Amino acid sequence: MQASWEIFCSVVDNYGDAGVTWRLARQLAAEHGLRVRLWIDDPAALVRLCPEADADASRRQAGVEICRWPADWQPVEPADVVIEAFACQLPEAHVAAMANCGRRVLWLNLEYLSAEDWVGGCHGLPSLQPGGLQKFFFFPGFAENTGGLLREHGLLERRRAFQADAAARAAFLQSLGVQARPGERLFSLFAYENAALPGWLDALAQHTSPTLLLVPEGRILGDLQRWLDMPALAVGAQAQRGALRIQVLPFVRQDDYDRLLWCCDFNAVRGEDSFLRAQWAGRPLLWQIYPQAEGAHWDKLEAFLALYLEGLSPSGADALQALWRAWNAGEEMGAAWTALQDEWPELCAHAERWCARQAARPDLAAALVQFYTDWL
Ligand SMILES: Cc1cn([C@H]2C[C@H](O)[C@@H](COP(=O)(O)OP(=O)(O)O[C@H]3O[C@@H](C)[C@H](O)[C@@H](O)[C@H]3O)O2)c(=O)[nH]c1=O
Structure with a gap:
């Protein structure tokens, strides 16, 4: 029987x-x-990513049992491997059940993604627990000595096939009501509120070639609306x-x-997951x-830049880091954006190279399964 x-x-x-x-x-x-069970305390967030995931009932979706994590925890039999994501606090009664269930249970704390150096040194370290339980830190990351990155099997092949298929891309965009015009560069924007937005939009508006910027609804719409000087922006x-x-x-x-x-020539992303998907x-x-x-996030930003810029020409690296720093500091973007245009072909080739380099390593799910196998 497969592990749970x-x-x-x-x-x-x-x-x-x-x-x-x-x-x-x-x-x-x-x-x-x-056999996988996902406990989530706010299923509404999951429903945005997967509309079929029922917010209230416990149901299976894509082979996963999705359960609301209730404030008032009711005892359940622990799985063989228990992952607390991002150091969330497990119910005390569940920890007790893990210690007393008569089986060895592996307890993992899956941490946030970071490119910082210290991550490799902490990945896989035990965290001593009372009651004989074994808990370990599991760090995703970009370096050899980390737990790797989330990447589904065949992801890059699917991505490349889609990018090579103009009809599939047009049909997908059409399903979102998007019709790109000939010669338009396609960009996407997913961001928190950002004081740097007007400067970037000014630069795009003044550019010699046309751009279509696609903005999924979210926190950036207020800034966008102010720049456009339009009433509230709705989908469409x-x-x-x-x-x-x-x-x-x-x-x-999420899959869309x-x-x-994949359709876009340039993607502005945020946080952790969209950041990684844009790399893939x-x-x-x-x-x-x-x-x-x-x-504290600046150290993480700089740590990633130090890795990502490796192999770029000095002018390419300068342009990219100036742009990323301005975007995150909420500063003027015009000069950095203009400088970046000269480096465009190199940045495109570099993005593919980086993606291939990271994809050559075991993915996070495989690394977790291997960790469990080694622990048994
Ligand atoms: C724009 C868009 C995003 N998504 C998905 C992609 C990602 O899975 C998810 C967005 O997650 P992120 O990119 O990580 O950005 P986020 O800002 O939403 O989440 C953040 O939450 C904080 C609490 C964490 O500390 C951050 O590290 C980060 O994970 O939404 C869609 O499914 N559809 C969409 O249209």
Whole structure:
């Protein structure tokens, strides 16, 4: 009988917690044939990513048993592997059940993704627990000594086939009500509120070639609306300013968001999961990191830049890091954006190279399964 796994997800805010755990749960079930249960305290977040996931009933979706994590915990038999995502606090009664169920239960704390150096040193370390339980830290990451990155089997092949198929791309865009005009560059924008947005939009509007910017509905719409000087923006809203055309899209299901990224020549993304998906899209990207207290996120941003810029020409690296820093500092983007245009072909080739390099490593789900096998 295959091992059973359960993942606990507490939704802090936004969609990243649900997005990462849902992706991992699906992959463990689909690719490793495991029995997987996902506990989530705010199923509404999951429903945005997978509209079929019922917010109230406990039901199976994509081979995963989805359960509301109730505030008033009722005892259940623990799985063989229990993952607490992002250091969420497991119910005390469940921890006791894990210690007393008469089997060895592996307890993993799956951490947030970071490119920082120290991550490799902490990946796989035990965290001593009373009652004989064995708990370990599991760190996703970009370096050899980390737990790797979430990447489904065959993802890059599917992505490349889609990108090579103009009819499939047009049909997908059409399903979202998007019709690109000849010669338009396609960009996507998924971001938190950002004071740097007007500067970037000005630069796009003044550019010599046309751009269609696709914006799934979300937190950036307020800034966009102010720049456009339009009343509240709803799904389907369109506007043109100079060379820039803008269209507001619905928030699409997670798999369709991948396709949107694959259609675009450039993707502005945020947080953790969309950031990674934009890397797998093999196209240049702009990352808005999740802001943390006391600017702790800047170390993470710089750590990623240090890795990602490796192998780029000095001018390409300068242009990209200037743009990312301005975007995250809420500063003027015009000069950095202009400088980036000269580096465009190199940045495109680099994005594919980076993607291939990262995809050569074992993925996170495979690394988790291997960790369990080694522990047994
Ligand atoms: C725009 C869009 C996104 N998505 C998905 C992609 C991702 O799975 C998810 C967004 O997650 P992220 O990109 O990680 O960004 P986020 O800002 O929503 O989540 C964040 O939450 C914080 C609590 C964490 O600390 C951050 O690290 C980060 O994960 O939404 C769709 O499914 N459809 C869409 O239309």
